[in-house]
Amino acid sequence: MHVTKPVGRVAAVKKYDILSALMAHGLAGEPGLQRLVFRLMSLITTRYNWQRNELVTGQREIARLWCVDERTVKRDMARLRGLGWVVVKRQGARGRVSVLGLDLERILTDTRPSWPNIGEDYVLRMSQDVKTAPAAGNVVPFRRTETPVAGGGPDLWGRVCAQLLAEDPSSFDAWFKALVEVGQGEGVLHLAAPSRFHANYLRMHLLGRLQSALTRVDPTMHGIHIDAP
Incomplete structure (x- = not known):
């Protein structure tokens, strides 16, 4: 847009x-x-x-x-x-x-x-x-219809999504829904963001909320790493 x-x-x-x-x-x-x-x-x-x-x-x-x-x-x-x-x-x-x-x-x-x-x-x-204009550069493709809501799924990120969605649906739809789990290791959940801008914003403003939801879902996990394209 x-x-x-x-x-x-x-x-x-x-x-x-x-x-x-x-x-x-x-x-x-x-x-x-x-x-x-x-x-x-x-x-x-x-x-x-x-x-x-x-x-x-x-x-x-x-x-x-x-x-x-x-x-x-x-x-x-x-x-x-x-x-x-x-x-x-x-x-x-x-x-x-x-x-x-x-x-x-x-x-x-x-x-x-x-x-x-x-x-x-x-x-x-x-x-x-x-x-409407095609997404380019650092424009964040919010509300991507091809990204399913992962809430309630058996995977770790799905359960974290359910927690985030229950807490704040607006923030979930704007910032968390487009994230994709890419792996786990040594207590760290690795997620991929759709753009560099999106990843940087999450790191600066919403990383604490992500980590809090992760800890509530699985106390053995202690960190989140957000990758950008």
Whole structure:
């Protein structure tokens, strides 16, 4: 999927279209998702730089905007990263906050089933602006239909998948479902990711969750290694 950047004379319309997609997706979901989407939309409308695709604000400021504590901010921002909607462009250091960005292609892919709730004119307009492109380079082929859900299978990775799916279906579908077991040895489970970007993201942000699920399924296993193409 390729998304035309919301810049130029039609920038305002495209921005509203993206926010509308999020709104429709949230309203069609359960209360927890509605709250998460509303909080993301508040950050987009108050702090997001559309031209540079940057969101630069600290957890304390976000907590004040959301009227919650910083622990809630950490939890919900982790959920947004797990969905792939928010990405870390530059990690914070020495008192500087992290520079975040939005994966608009991922957001529009996930919200597409809710577009008809807005109207046929919206679906037609968005279908013209958003076109499918072949995966290349470091684009992650999310929701690959040829990859079966391994949950409940007799193999180790199948049982780990069942654990991950039960804990967080959205993160499972976005990040774990495409992984393939390639072997085991000396207490380490070896998995293959569909792209280098996918593997790097898992190593940086979700390796702890993978290892925790693995340990719960088989306490004799103590590590996970993720290979990239």
